[in-house]
Amino acid sequence: MTPLPADAGSGGAPGSPPSTRRTSWRPPSSGLIRGCWQLARGHGPGWTRERALAVLDAAAAEPGRLRLDVADIYSGAESLIGAWRASRGLTDAELLVHTKFVPDLDALPRIDRRRVRAAAFRSRDRLGVETLELVQLHWWDLAVPGWVRTAEWLAELRAEGVIRHLGVTNLGRRELAALLDRGVPVATNQVQLSLLDRRPLAGLAALCRERGVALLCYGTLAGGLLAEGSAAVGSGVARRSAAATADILSEATGDSAGSRASRSRAKYRLIVEEVGGAGVLARAREALARVGSRRGVAAADVAAAYALAQEAVGAVIVGLSRRGLGVDPVAARLTPGDLAELEEAAPRTVTGGVYEIERDRNGPHGRIMRYDLNRAGEGVPGEGARPAGSGARSQPPGSDGRR
Numbered sequence: 001m002t003p004l005p006a007d008a009g010s011g012g013a014p015g016s017p018p019s020t021r022r023t024s025w026r027p028p029s030s031g032l033i034r035g036c037w038q039l040a041r042g043h044g045p046g047w048t049r050e051r052a053l054a055v056l057d058a059a060a061a062e063p064g065r066l067r068l069d070v071a072d073i074y075s076g077a078e079s080l081i082g083a084w085r086a087s088r089g090l091t092d093a094e095l096l097v098h099t100k101f102v103p104d105l106d107a108l109p110r111i112d113r114r115r116v117r118a119a120a121f122r123s124r125d126r127l128g129v130e131t132l133e134l135v136q137l138h139w140w141d142l143a144v145p146g147w148v149r150t151a152e153w154l155a156e157l158r159a160e161g162v163i164r165h166l167g168v169t170n171l172g173r174r175e176l177a178a179l180l181d182r183g184v185p186v187a188t189n190q191v192q193l194s195l196l197d198r199r200p201l202a203g204l205a206a207l208c209r210e211r212g213v214a215l216l217c218y219g220t221l222a223g224g225l226l227a228e229g230s231a232a233v234g235s236g237v238a239r240r241s242a243a244a245t246a247d248i249l250s251e252a253t254g255d256s257a258g259s260r261a262s263r264s265r266a267k268y269r270l271i272v273e274e275v276g277g278a279g280v281l282a283r284a285r286e287a288l289a290r291v292g293s294r295r296g297v298a299a300a301d302v303a304a305a306y307a308l309a310q311e312a313v314g315a316v317i318v319g320l321s322r323r324g325l326g327v328d329p330v331a332a333r334l335t336p337g338d339l340a341e342l343e344e345a346a347p348r349t350v351t352g353g354v355y356e357i358e359r360d361r362n363g364p365h366g367r368i369m370r371y372d373l374n375r376a377g378e379g380v381p382g383e384g385a386r387p388a389g390s391g392a393r394s395q396p397p398g399s400d401g402r403r
């Protein structure tokens with residue numbers, strides 16, 4: 001377990017009294033946020049600006065206000081969304097964008113107040129908004145001190161109205177409690193939670209419920225691995241076998257023709273291996289399809305609904321794609337019996353703490369991550385044109401070098 005750095009407070013011992021602290025963040029009634037990692041250049045094959053804009057238009061045409069999840073390190077995506085928002089004249093009533101502050105690993109020791117402010121103003125400029133709706137802090141290595149101070153600097157920006165809500169991502173129970181005990185007004189914690197990865201349910205979710213923090217969940221479809229084949233049940237077509245599921249797994253990393261390889265798929269292929277491989281995935285998919293067939297929805301809906309049904313979960317973040325547009329986590333209306341049936345079919349979950357195996361940079365999960373995407377840069381010249389009128393705000397007020 002990573003020792004908490006000196007600036008991290010007590011760590012919130014089990015049995016701490018529930019706090020009365022609350023933020024005004026409200027989850028979407030659809031339970032759905034659309035994830036824009038899939039819009040980043042380099043995420044997968046076949047990316048074009050036209051395709052990315054077309055899928056954004058299609059998402060905006062769906063009923064209700066669109067919520068997007070992006071990050072400063074999703075190459076080009078903040079600028080793309082900002083230019084798209086401006087060109088379509090979208091307002092906050094139609095679109096809310098959550099972003100992340102993800103400083104590069106090698107920059108962590110140098111993060112100071114000025115750099116935090118500059119990054120927030122850069123995201124604001126790229127997105128072309130007055131106020132950043134939600135900024136979520138990710139810190140690659142919690143053994144490098146500074147993440148608590150950084151969260152406090154972001155909280156200053158919230159107090160100034162630059163940021164409306166403050167979130168974190170991939171924090172476990174102990175680290176989140178440390179921030180809350182310091183009075184940092186954390187509204188959300190974005191974590192992986194799916195039928196295959198139930199790590200947040202071992203303590204973190206209970207803390208979030210007690211302290212009024214919403215979990216925002218990614219990986220609910222395991223990059224699509226938990227969704228495909230859903231038509232097999234109920235249509236008379238034979239279910240895909242574990243062998244066929246293994247073929248889909250190999251597609252996930254581009255080993256076969258017609259590949260759906262992407263960075264997301266590569267990530268979740270490793271998660272499937274953590275819980276037992278293709279056979280386990282096949283049984284999980286069968287159960288999702290079976291429950292979906294009973295409830296009159298697709299397996300992908302059930303997979304998303306499984307996460308949304310868990311304690312303290314405010315929304316699921318489903319990767320933005322044409323196929324993902326139809327996913328509805330509310331439609332399934334899962335019963336306790338449905339949830340038990342799903343867990344019985346997928347009895348193993350990833351072990352360890354939230355994001356623990358991912359933090360091992362020498363392990364299989366850590367080795368496939370990019371830790372330098374800010375330095376690698378957002379820009380291909382001419383792409384992601386800055387939204388009109390945003391340039392005047394690019395100088396962060398208060399960037400006076402104070403730490």
Ligand SMILES: NC(=O)c1ccc[n+]([C@@H]2O[C@H](COP(=O)([O-])OP(=O)(O)OC[C@H]3O[C@@H](n4cnc5c(N)ncnc54)[C@H](OP(=O)(O)O)[C@@H]3O)[C@@H](O)[C@H]2O)c1
Nearest residue numbers: 035036037218219221222223224227264318319321323324
């Ligand atoms: N904080 C973090 O560390 C972190 C990490 C990962 C992701 N995220 C966030 O979470 C978002 C979600 O991404 P994710 O990587 O976790 O992926 P995901 O939501 O588990 O899966 C999304 C993929 O599922 C496929 N899919 C959707 N509906 C389908 C259907 N009905 N049938 C078959 N396949 C379907 C699509 O693939 P196709 O493109 O092939 O259609 C889509 O790209 C990201 O965009 C990002 O915003 C955050």
